[in-house]
Amino acid sequence: MIIKEVSAQLVDIFFRKIFFCVIISLMNKVKCALSGETFEVSDLEQELRAKFGFGASLPMIKPKYRFRQLGSFWPHWNLHSRKCDRTGKPIISIFRPECEYPVWQRSVWLEENNPSQADFDFTQPFFDQAWALFKQCPIPHRTGNKNENCEYTDDCWYSKNCYLAHSIYKSEDAQYCYRSLVRDSQGSIFSINSELCNDDINCYDCFDSKYVLNCRKVQNSAFLYDCRNCTDCMFCFNLRNKQYCFGNKQLTQSEYETKIAAWNLSSQKSYTKAKKFFADMMTNLAFHRAQSIDKSEDCTGNYQSENNKAENIYFSQQITDSVNAIRAYESSHYLDTIGCTIGERNYYSTTCQFSTYDNFFSFACTECQFIDYCAYCFQCENCFGCCGLVGKKYCIFNKPYSEDEYFALKDKIIAHMKQAGEWGQFFPGHFAPNPYNESWSSFYWPLSNSEQETLGFRTCEPLHREPVKTAEITEIPDTVDELTEERTEWLLQQIFWDESYRRPFQITKHDITFAKKLKVPLPHSFYMARIQENFRWLPFDGELRDGTCGKCQKSIQTSWPTKYDRRILCEACYLNLVA
Numbered sequence: 001m002i003i004k005e006v007s008a009q010l011v012d013i014f015f016r017k018i019f020f021c022v023i024i025s026l027m028n029k030v031k032c033a034l035s036g037e038t039f040e041v042s043d044l045e046q047e048l049r050a051k052f053g054f055g056a057s058l059p060m061i062k063p064k065y066r067f068r069q070l071g072s073f074w075p076h077w078n079l080h081s082r083k084c085d086r087t088g089k090p091i092i093s094i095f096r097p098e099c100e101y102p103v104w105q106r107s108v109w110l111e112e113n114n115p116s117q118a119d120f121d122f123t124q125p126f127f128d129q130a131w132a133l134f135k136q137c138p139i140p141h142r143t144g145n146k147n148e149n150c151e152y153t154d155d156c157w158y159s160k161n162c163y164l165a166h167s168i169y170k171s172e173d174a175q176y177c178y179r180s181l182v183r184d185s186q187g188s189i190f191s192i193n194s195e196l197c198n199d200d201i202n203c204y205d206c207f208d209s210k211y212v213l214n215c216r217k218v219q220n221s222a223f224l225y226d227c228r229n230c231t232d233c234m235f236c237f238n239l240r241n242k243q244y245c246f247g248n249k250q251l252t253q254s255e256y257e258t259k260i261a262a263w264n265l266s267s268q269k270s271y272t273k274a275k276k277f278f279a280d281m282m283t284n285l286a287f288h289r290a291q292s293i294d295k296s297e298d299c300t301g302n303y304q305s306e307n308n309k310a311e312n313i314y315f316s317q318q319i320t321d322s323v324n325a326i327r328a329y330e331s332s333h334y335l336d337t338i339g340c341t342i343g344e345r346n347y348y349s350t351t352c353q354f355s356t357y358d359n360f361f362s363f364a365c366t367e368c369q370f371i372d373y374c375a376y377c378f379q380c381e382n383c384f385g386c387c388g389l390v391g392k393k394y395c396i397f398n399k400p401y402s403e404d405e406y407f408a409l410k411d412k413i414i415a416h417m418k419q420a421g422e423w424g425q426f427f428p429g430h431f432a433p434n435p436y437n438e439s440w441s442s443f444y445w446p447l448s449n450s451e452q453e454t455l456g457f458r459t460c461e462p463l464h465r466e467p468v469k470t471a472e473i474t475e476i477p478d479t480v481d482e483l484t485e486e487r488t489e490w491l492l493q494q495i496f497w498d499e500s501y502r503r504p505f506q507i508t509k510h511d512i513t514f515a516k517k518l519k520v521p522l523p524h525s526f527y528m529a530r531i532q533e534n535f536r537w538l539p540f541d542g543e544l545r546d547g548t549c550g551k552c553q554k555s556i557q558t559s560w561p562t563k564y565d566r567r568i569l570c571e572a573c574y575l576n577l578v579a
């Protein structure tokens, strides 16, 4: 009898649970206010929203459009020659000369920082008042810290002797690199712990290799895709633990050496031909893993490793209990973030980095805790609506308060913002110090000026650049071996014009040394053209698309474009292939 009652109760609880789940899942479907598409808000996302105080509402736009909005606040792809607005000295900055914020050379900004303050006016909307204040507050000319001889860089940390490199960390002698931790390398994109590499893309622990994509631990190799623990290999894909393979065929050492001798990779013509060969190999021969997720549990997204409970996450490592994040590292409880690293509880923010905790609706803040609606703050705690502050606590609109005053006023402002429908919204697009076309988002989602205007992004006119050149690109020697002493001196003095990117470039002494050492061609284009060309090998569109496994026809989700269909594999088929 008791057993019967207990089982009846269990059945009842079971059906209540099912009913509850159905209701929740119906409740968690939202029509995107921008595209009209329906999207689902997962239980984990809603759990995080509840933790952050937003559990009673649902997001209004799809994660992809949240990424686009947040990414428009991340200055990218450009370095400008301009003046420091404090000292008048020439600087290389990520901001255009016409940037609405005063731009100060970072070291001056750290030393002399004392931005304007304002009282909060309860008769005005928050964002109107914030903008009136923010545009008076100096911001540092670039992101990054603790570098030596890295003037021509951005977002560079703990690095030495780097040049024309962006988003690099603990790197040395890195040129034309992006989001990497490398030594003595050129053209590295998303590469970690690699050395003496040229055009290594999304690679780990690689050495002395050229044009390697999605590889781990490869050495003395060239034009490899998705190979691991391979040495002396060329034009191979999906290989594991091999040596002397060419075109995935096992050769003897002498056969291999004869084969590669036909490819002189220090020649620009030969290198370009090899790149074409590689692209054909990618389309017609190689197999592609639908999602690149390693050593992770309960994760969706792409390009991630060592994550746990991470949904719709891209280009991230060691993160847990997070949803909708891009470029996150060593973090937990992140929701709707881009470029936020090493922290906990970050929500709806862009590039809030290092020792962050409770960073909400903020951008470009470093080592800050308990901040809301802040920008360009450094080592601050408990700040609300602040811009350009260094080492401050309990500030609202940059004005300091006592701890008690701070929390009382903050609560009143939040109530005021809720009434105006501002609370929970990210900054309007014009708060970005960079135009949309010079943002991370413009790479993935290029928009016309009128589309940008409609969406509230900051627009710009293209910079007018007259071609500057003293010599033609065709005059750059095909291989560095052709360079006599006299010709070297001539080359170092020339300016070349990259017509496709409409930018001038030069060849440096280091380029010549590097080309000789690695037996690779000299640069033949503007550095950013090369960075972006390499970066395109990591396809991403803000969400995964549905597809079918090329072997077993099982449904998959992937970032690979449709041109690779029939060669994109589900995880089981992929693991079987590389076993």
Ligand SMILES: [Zn+2]
Residues within 6 Å of the ligand: 549, 550, 551, 552, 553, 554, 569, 570, 571, 572, 573, 574
């Ligand atoms: Zn399959």
